[in-house]
Amino acid sequence: MTEHHWDTSGARRHPTKQALLDATIADMEATGEASIRVTRILEEAGASNGSIAYHFGSREALIQEAIAERYLSAVSRGLDAFSSSIKEIETGDALIEFFRGELRRFGGSSFHELRVRRASALGASLLRPGLRERIIAGQSEYFDRASLPIKFLQTRGVIDPSVDARSFAAWFLGLLLSRILSDLDPMCEPDGAWSEFTLEAISASLLPSTPEPFRAREIA
Numbered sequence: 001m002t003e004h005h006w007d008t009s010g011a012r013r014h015p016t017k018q019a020l021l022d023a024t025i026a027d028m029e030a031t032g033e034a035s036i037r038v039t040r041i042l043e044e045a046g047a048s049n050g051s052i053a054y055h056f057g058s059r060e061a062l063i064q065e066a067i068a069e070r071y072l073s074a075v076s077r078g079l080d081a082f083s084s085s086i087k088e089i090e091t092g093d094a095l096i097e098f099f100r101g102e103l104r105r106f107g108g109s110s111f112h113e114l115r116v117r118r119a120s121a122l123g124a125s126l127l128r129p130g131l132r133e134r135i136i137a138g139q140s141e142y143f144d145r146a147s148l149p150i151k152f153l154q155t156r157g158v159i160d161p162s163v164d165a166r167s168f169a170a171w172f173l174g175l176l177l178s179r180i181l182s183d184l185d186p187m188c189e190p191d192g193a194w195s196e197f198t199l200e201a202i203s204a205s206l207l208p209s210t211p212e213p214f215r216a217r218e219i220a
Helices: 015-031 038-045 051-055 059-076 079-086 092-106 109-125 129-155 165-184 190-206
Strands: none
Touching: 015 038, 015 051, 015 059, 038 051, 051 059, 059 109, 059 129, 079 092, 079 129, 092 190, 109 129, 109 165, 129 165, 165 190
């Protein structure tokens, strides 16, 4: 199946624009932002002189778009699988076990790299208003999507109906991002106490004080 790439307006990206973006991201991951060279990007993308100016306006705009794309792809990775799996849950105990598994999965070495990538992108956006706006827009869409399975379980009585699903999605993603601090401290055990604290917080935040019996209902 061919993968399609879209810009922030919802339009499909021009192939040359996507090639430039992919080449920039690859270089960024290999050598860092400071080592990116326009000539190398053009060669790797098979693009002509002037392509960057035509499609992005400037080298800086290209780099900002690459940082945003790299960040948002890291944030969105696994969201579809998360949404599909969580919809199968029917009890509070099963919900907590599900999140226990998610915390274990996010604790792997590959997700440590994703956390570093996210932190790096957020840091880069602090003095770049355009980049910050791009990340905020994409992040907002992610929160909207991530809130849907939470709302679905609210209709089943598994999750407290008073919980703001979108706020929970933002809070949980923030927790996962903050785990990078525990990763860096050799005295911490992220898969031990950190995960247990997080599970207690999730349980207190999501589970109804008096669980409702399961009822099959449609999402309002």
